[in-house]
Amino acid sequence: MKAKHQLAAAAVLLVLALILPAVIDNYWLRVMTTVFMIAIVAQGLNVIVGFAGYHAFGNAAFFGVGAYIAGVSLNAQVPLALAIVLATGGSAVVAGIFGWPLLRLRGHYFAIASVALNMAFVEVILNLGGVTGGAMGLPLPISPMPPDLLYRMIYYMMLGALTVATLVVWHLSGSRLGYALRALRDSESGAEVMGVDTVKAKILAWMISAAMTGCAGGIWAYWLTFIEVGSAFDIGISMRAYIMMLLGGMGTIIGPVVGAFVFEIVATLVWSEFTHIHNLLLGMFLIAVVILVPNGIIHLISRASARLSAARELRRAKA
Amino acid sequence: MSVQPILSVRDVTVRFGGVVAVKNASFDLMPGEVLGLIGPNGAGKTTLLNVVSALIRPQEGSLAFEGETITGLKPHVIARKGVARTFQVVQPFKNLTVMQNVEVGAMFCARDRGKSQIRALAVDALQKVGLTAKADALPSQLTLSERKRLEMARALSTEPRLLLLDEVMAGLNHTEIDRIIGLIREINRDGLSIIVVEHVMKAIMAVCDRIVVLRFGEKIADGTPEEVTNDPHVISAYLGERFVRRQAASAGAA
Ligand SMILES: Nc1ncnc2c1ncn2[C@@H]1O[C@H](COP(=O)(O)OP(=O)(O)OP(=O)(O)O)[C@@H](O)[C@H]1O
Ligand SMILES: [Mg+2]
Numbered sequence: 001m002k003a004k005h006q007l008a009a010a011a012v013l014l015v016l017a018l019i020l021p022a023v024i025d026n027y028w029l030r031v032m033t034t035v036f037m038i039a040i041v042a043q044g045l046n047v048i049v050g051f052a053g054y055h056a057f058g059n060a061a062f063f064g065v066g067a068y069i070a071g072v073s074l075n076a077q078v079p080l081a082l083a084i085v086l087a088t089g090g091s092a093v094v095a096g097i098f099g100w101p102l103l104r105l106r107g108h109y110f111a112i113a114s115v116a117l118n119m120a121f122v123e124v125i126l127n128l129g130g131v132t133g134g135a136m137g138l139p140l141p142i143s144p145m146p147p148d149l150l151y152r153m154i155y156y157m158m159l160g161a162l163t164v165a166t167l168v169v170w171h172l173s174g175s176r177l178g179y180a181l182r183a184l185r186d187s188e189s190g191a192e193v194m195g196v197d198t199v200k201a202k203i204l205a206w207m208i209s210a211a212m213t214g215c216a217g218g219i220w221a222y223w224l225t226f227i228e229v230g231s232a233f234d235i236g237i238s239m240r241a242y243i244m245m246l247l248g249g250m251g252t253i254i255g256p257v258v259g260a261f262v263f264e265i266v267a268t269l270v271w272s273e274f275t276h277i278h279n280l281l282l283g284m285f286l287i288a289v290v291i292l293v294p295n296g297i298i299h300l301i302s303r304a305s306a307r308l309s310a311a312r313e314l315r316r317a318k319a
Numbered sequence: 320m321s322v323q324p325i326l327s328v329r330d331v332t333v334r335f336g337g338v339v340a341v342k343n344a345s346f347d348l349m350p351g352e353v354l355g356l357i358g359p360n361g362a363g364k365t366t367l368l369n370v371v372s373a374l375i376r377p378q379e380g381s382l383a384f385e386g387e388t389i390t391g392l393k394p395h396v397i398a399r400k401g402v403a404r405t406f407q408v409v410q411p412f413k414n415l416t417v418m419q420n421v422e423v424g425a426m427f428c429a430r431d432r433g434k435s436q437i438r439a440l441a442v443d444a445l446q447k448v449g450l451t452a453k454a455d456a457l458p459s460q461l462t463l464s465e466r467k468r469l470e471m472a473r474a475l476s477t478e479p480r481l482l483l484l485d486e487v488m489a490g491l492n493h494t495e496i497d498r499i500i501g502l503i504r505e506i507n508r509d510g511l512s513i514i515v516v517e518h519v520m521k522a523i524m525a526v527c528d529r530i531v532v533l534r535f536g537e538k539i540a541d542g543t544p545e546e547v548t549n550d551p552h553v554i555s556a557y558l559g560e561r562f563v564r565r566q567a568a569s570a571g572a573a
Contacts, residue, residue, distance in 0.1 A: 176426055183412045183423045190410035192394035193372050193403065195427030195477055251414070 003173055006253040006298070010166055013257070017159050021152050029151055031268050033223070036158035037216050039260035041241040042248070043165040044212035049242075050250030051178060052205045053185030054103070057238055058114035059213055061121050062091040064233035066214025067221040071138045072131050074222065084157075084218045091214025092207040099203040106188060115235070122229045137228030140221060154223045161219060162257065165212045170253045172208070181205055182251070247289050249296025258297050323386050325350045325481055325512045326371065331380030333366050333536075340366040341377070342536040348481070353503065353513045355523040355544070358533035359556070364516045365407055367533070368483045371514075372404045373397045384481065399428050403479035405470035407486045407516075411458035417469060418454040421445055424476030444475040448502060464495040471502065481512050488519045500525050524548075532556070 017036075021029060041063060048056045066087035073083035102113045125132045132138060143150050172178040180201040183191040192198055221227050240263070241256075248259025266285070271278050293300055324347035333341040341363040348354050356364050369375040371382060373394040381390045389397055403424070412420050418441055425432065425440035432440075445451050448468040453461060461469060467487045474482055484503070488496045496519060503526045507513055517523050523530065523544070530547040532540040534556045540547050547553055 179415075179419070179423055179426055182415055186412040186414055187410040189374055189394070190406065190412065190473075191423065193374070193398050194424040194473060195395050195398040196423065197393070197395045197427075 003170060003253060007170060010170075010254045010257070013254075014159075014163060021155055026148070026151060029155055031264065033151070033155045033158050035260050035264040036155070036162045037220055038237070038241055038244065038264065039257045040158070040162050040165050040216035041213050041237060042244040042256035042260050043162070043169055044209040044216075045238070045241050045245050046169060046250055046252075046256045047172065047181075047212070048205050048209040050245060050252070050256075051172065051181040051185065052202055053181075054202060054206070055108070055111040056114045056206065056209065057111050057242075058116070058118035058235065059209065059241070060233055060235050060238040061114065061118035062095065062210040062213035063217035063220070063237050064118070064121055064125075064229065065094050065210075066091045066217030067227050067232040068125060068132055068138070069214070070218030070221045071140050071227050074140050075131070075138070080222060083222070084161075084215060087218025087221075088211045088215040091217070092211040095206045095210030096203060099206045103202040103206060104199060118233055118235060118238075122233045125229050125233075133228070135229075137226060140225045140227070142225050143222075154219065157219050158216070161212075161215050165215075166254060166257060168208065168212070173253060177201060177204060243286055243289065245296075247293065247296060249298035249300075252296065252298040255296050255298040262297070322349060324348055324383075325352075325385055326514075327383040328367070328371070329381045329383075331367070331370055331377045331382070333363070333370060333375060333377045339536050341370065341533075344380075344533070344536070344538050346531050346538065346541060348512055348514065350512055351507070351510060352528050353507050353515060353526050355527035355530040356514055356516045356533065357518070357520075357523060357530060361535075362533040363536040364533055365485055366536075368404060368485055368514070368516060371397075371483060372402060395427070398477055401478070401480040402483070403474035403477045403481070404483035405467070405474050405485055405487055407489070409466045409470050411466060411469055411473075413458050415457075416454065417450060417456050417458065417461070417472075418442075418445065420458065420469060421472045421476045424473050425478075428477035440476050440478065441472075444472040447475060447505070448472045449498070464491050464498075467491065467499070468502075471499075475506070479511065481514070482506065483514045483516075485516045486518065488517055488522055496522055 017032070020032060024032070041059070044062070045056065045059055048054050048059070069090040070083045070087040073086050074080065078086070098117055102110055102117070105113060126135050128134065145153070180191065180196045180198070183194070183196055184198045184201060188198055217232065221232070241260075244259035244263045245256045246259070247263055248257065249255030271281055274281060326348040328347075329345050331341055331344045332339065344363070344367060346354075356367065358364055366375060370377050373389070373392055376391065381388060383389060384397070384400060384402060389400065412423065415423070421441040421444050422437055425437040429440070442451070445454055448471050450465060450468055450472060453465060458466060458469060471484070471487060488499050491499070500522050503513060503515065507526070515523065515526060527544055529542065530540070530544055531538055532547060532553050539556055540550045540553045542550070
C-alpha cells in the first residue's frame with residue numbers, strides 16, 4: 001500500500017476513533033484505550049525492528065521507564081502533561097545512553113542485550129526503593145475527576161499519542177533517516193560504504209522507538225494509579241506488540257495499528273471465553289499469523305488491490 | 320614526482336587470528352590511473368579493498384587519500400571523502416527499489432542536496448550502467464549482470480573520485496564483460512581513479528594502466544601489464560598454474 005493510501009485509511013480510522021466514546025460503554029472504552037496503548041508500543045517496535053531490522057525484544061524496558069518517570073513526577077506534583085513529556089523524553093535519553101554501546105553490536109547480540117536491559121531496570125527499581133516504591137510498588141495520586149470523564153480523557157490521550165506516533169512513522173518513511181534505516185537493515189556494510197552513519201542512525205531509531213514506548217508507559221501509569229515492576233517491565237508487553245506488528249505488517253505506516261486492533265479485538269471477543277487455554281490459543285494464533293500472513297495485513301491488502309486492478313485492466317483490454 | 324598519489328597504501332598488515340591475509344603491502348595509485356589488483360584465490364585482494372574502505376582496520380600500516388591520512392576513520396567518513404566500492408558478493412538493499420538503492424549514495428555522500436538533485440544523480444548513475452528501465456524493479460528481479468551493474472551504480476551515485484571494483488565481471492558472459500569494460504573506460508575518462516580486482520585477465524589487460532600482484536597477502540609484482548605478465552615470479556605464482564594447466568589441456572586435446 002502506498003504511503004498516501006495508508007494515510008487516508010489512518011485518517012478514516014482517526015475520525016471513527018474520535019466519535020467512538022459517544023457510542024460505547026465503559027467496558028469497550030477500556031478495550032479501545034488498551035488497543036491504542038499497545039499500538040503505540042507496536043509503532044515503537046516498528047521503528048527499530050520494522051525499519052532498522054534490530055530486534056528489540058526487550059523494548060518493554062522503556063514502557064517501564066516511562067511509567068516510573070511519570071509516576072515519580074506525578075507524585076512530586078509535576079503537572080500531568082509535563083509528566084508525560086518527561087516520560088517520553090526521559091525514555092529517549094535512556095535509549096540514547098544505552099544505545100551508544102549496545103548498537104555498536106550488530107544483529108542478534110542487540111536483541112539479547114535489550115532483554116538484559118529490561119531485567120537490569122527491574123533490579124534497579126527494586127533496589128532504589130524510596131521514590132520508586134521498590135518491591136512494594138508505587139501508588140500515584142488519584143484524579144479528582146469523575147470516572148466517566150477521566151477515562152474518556154485517558155482514551156483521548158492514548159489516541160493522541162498514537163496519532164503522533166503514526167505521523168512520526170509516516171514522516172520517517174520518506175526521510176533521510178528512514179532511508180538510512182531501511183538500507184542498513186538489508187546490508188549494514190553496504191550502507192556504510194555509501195555514506196550512511198549506521199551507528200548514529202540506529203541510536204536515533206532506538207531513541208524514537210523508546211520515546212513512543214515511554215509515552216505509552218507514562219499514560220498507562222496515570223491510568224492505573226498504581227504501578228509495580230512486574231507489570232511495568234512485563235516482557236509480555238513487547239511480545240504482544242511484536243505479534244501485532246507482524247500481523248499488521250512491519251515497516252509499514254499503519255500496519256502496527258491495524259495489527260493491534262485486530263489482535264486485541266480477537267483476544268477480547270474470543271479468548272475471554274477460554275481463559276484457561278489462553279496461552280494455547282495465543283500460540284496457535286501466532287503460528288497462524290506467521291503461516292497465513294507472513295508479511296502482514298497491509299501487504300495482503302496491497303497484493304489484493306494489485307490483483308484487482310490487474311483484473312480490471314484485463315477486462316478493459318477484452319472489452 | 321610533482322603529482323601526489325590519490326591513494327597511498329603503506330605497509331599494511333591484516334591478520335585474522337592466525338591467518339595473515341595481507342602482509343606488509345604498499346602501493347600508490349596516481350590520479351586518473353586504473354590499477355589492476357590480481358592474485359590467486361585467498362591472496363588478500365578483497366581484504367585490501369576492505370582496508371581502504373575502512374570496513375577492516377589493519378593491525379599495521381597507514382593509508383592516505385589525496386594526501387590526507389585516513390587510517391582509523393569510519394567507513395561512512397571515507398565514503399563521503401570520495402572513496403566508493405562494490406562488493407564481490409553483491410549487497411543490494413533488497414527491500415528498496417533499484418532507484419532507491421542508488422539514491423542512498425547520493426543522499427548521504429553529498430550534503431545539502433535537495434530531493435531533485437538526489438534523484439538527478441541517481442538517474443544519471445542508472446543511465447551510465449544501463450539500468451534505467453529497471454529503476455522501479457526490486458533487486459531480486461535483476462539478473463546477475465544487472466546486479467553487478469547496480470553495485471556500480473550505487474558506488475557512482477556517491478560521486479567518488481576513487482572507485483574500488485571487486486570482481487564485477489565474475490560469472491558474466493563475454494558480451495556482458497565487454498559492456499563492463501566499456502563502462503570502466505568511460506568512468507575513467509570522466510576522471511575517476513579506479514582499482515579493479517578481477518580474475519578475468521582479458522579485462523585486466525584491457526583496462527589497466529598498471530597491475531599489482533598479491534600472493535598469500537604479499538605484493539610480488541607491481542608494473543605495467545607487459546612487465547607483470549612477463550615477470551617470472553608472477554608466471555610461476557599465478558599465471559603459471561593456469562598456463563601449465565591450459566597448455567596441458569590443449570596438448571591433451573591435440
Ligand atoms: N573475515 C574474515 N575472517 C577470517 N579470515 C578471513 C576473513 N576475510 C578473509 N579471510 C581470509 O583472508 C585471506 C584473504 O581473503 P580475501 O577474501 O581477501 O582473498 P581474495 O584475494 O579476495 O580471494 P578471492 O579471489 O577468492 O576473492 C583468505 O585466507 C581468507 O580465508
Ligand atoms: Mg575477493
